[in-house]
Amino acid sequence: MTSPDSGATTLAPAAETQPLPAQSAGGRGSTLTAETVSAWFGTHKVLERVDLVMAANSVTALIGPSGCGKSTFLRILNRMHELVPSAQLAGRVLLDGEDIYDSARRPIETRRRVGMVFQKPNPFPAMSIYDNVVAGLKLTGVRNADKDAVVESSLTRAGLWTEVRNRLRQPGGALSGGQQQRLCIARSLAVDPDVLLMDEPCSALDPTSTRRIEDTIGELRDEVTIVIVTHNMQQAQRVSDHCAFFLAAENTPGHIVEAGPTTAIFGAPRDPRTADYVAGRFG
Numbered sequence: 641m642t643s644p645d646s647g648a649t650t651l652a653p654a655a656e657t658q659p660l661p662a663q664s665a666g667g668r669g670s671t672l673t674a675e676t677v678s679a680w681f682g683t684h685k686v687l688e689r690v691d692l693v694m695a696a697n698s699v700t701a702l703i704g705p706s707g708c709g710k711s712t713f714l715r716i717l718n719r720m721h722e723l724v725p726s727a728q729l730a731g732r733v734l735l736d737g738e739d740i741y742d743s744a745r746r747p748i749e750t751r752r753r754v755g756m757v758f759q760k761p762n763p764f765p766a767m768s769i770y771d772n773v774v775a776g777l778k779l780t781g782v783r784n785a786d787k788d789a790v791v792e793s794s795l796t797r798a799g800l801w802t803e804v805r806n807r808l809r810q811p812g813g814a815l816s817g818g819q820q821q822r823l824c825i826a827r828s829l830a831v832d833p834d835v836l837l838m839d840e841p842c843s844a845l846d847p848t849s850t851r852r853i854e855d856t857i858g859e860l861r862d863e864v865t866i867v868i869v870t871h872n873m874q875q876a877q878r879v880s881d882h883c884a885f886f887l888a889a890e891n892t893p894g895h896i897v898e899a900g901p902t903t904a905i906f907g908a909p910r911d912p913r914t915a916d917y918v919a920g921r922f923g
């Protein structure tokens with residue numbers, strides 16, 4: 641099947657049922673490389689030839705006005721884009737040099753190595769805190785794990801252990817919004833991913849919870865590669881090492897105007913559109 645542009649591929653929804661091998665010991669970041677990635681929903685092209693290297697063990701922030709394709713790009717990085725029936729894609733995404741869209745590679749394997757945290761905290765509300773973390777293992781088919789150890793280490797890495805260690809059997813839905821988001825981070829970490837994608841993870845949270853998540857991002861950056869979409873320019877400056885500025889001019893697909901070290905994007909942007917955006921003059 642072909643997309644509106646030749647060479648592109650129509651992606652079928654994933655249907656994965658097989659379990660994976662037991663999780664590996666210790667997280668380690670991986671480098672994600674997007675090469676000339678374009679994307680469509682039906683005939684609507686929403687991304688145009690995006691090239692971006694997201695270096696291992698660093699935080700990359702995707703910034704830009706609403707609708708320029710940041711979330712679509714993020715979902716392409718762990719094969720969630722293809723879950724939309726009309727979604728199409730061209731280009732390549734390499735995880736430590738290996739094409740995640742290679743026909744021999746199962747989507748569930750990519751999604752285990754590249755985890756995702758969403759805008760709205762989405763724990764299973766009636767399920768216990770403990771079971772919410774373990775659910776990450778079940779969802780990706782990881783077996784034979786020492787569940788107690790995984791729960792403690794995942795909650796610790798997510799910065800939630802000391803707050804919940806004495807109430808692990810209480811429902812996840814009883815936690816505050818910020819705690820629920822850290823529980824979702826713990827659920828993602830339970831499968832020992834190499835990369836964590838975060839789509840506006842703090843936009844539904846109060847300032848205190850936001851700072852707590854930002855602290856957690858800072859603590860995780862040594863072990864996991866993080867890619868975060870944020871509309872908060874102060875947050876991008878606080879948490880990221882690198883930034884990519886996306887823009888979709890009227891009736892054109894989103895593309896990267898400029899990418900580089902966060903200090904350069906905010907301190908000495910090369911493109912006037914970047915300068916205007918980071919200064920809050922539009923978007």
Ligand SMILES: Nc1ncnc2c1ncn2[C@@H]1O[C@H](COP(=O)(O)OP(=O)(O)OP(=O)(O)O)[C@@H](O)[C@H]1O
Nearest residue numbers: 681684686704705706707708709710711712713724
């Ligand atoms: N499931 C979908 N079906 C059809 N079009 C979609 C779908 N998801 C996104 N789009 C379109 O793709 C374009 C990019 O959307 P996307 O959500 O990736 O942008 P964004 O930069 O993340 O926006 P925001 O900052 O508001 O979240 C938009 O025109 C949007 O309407």
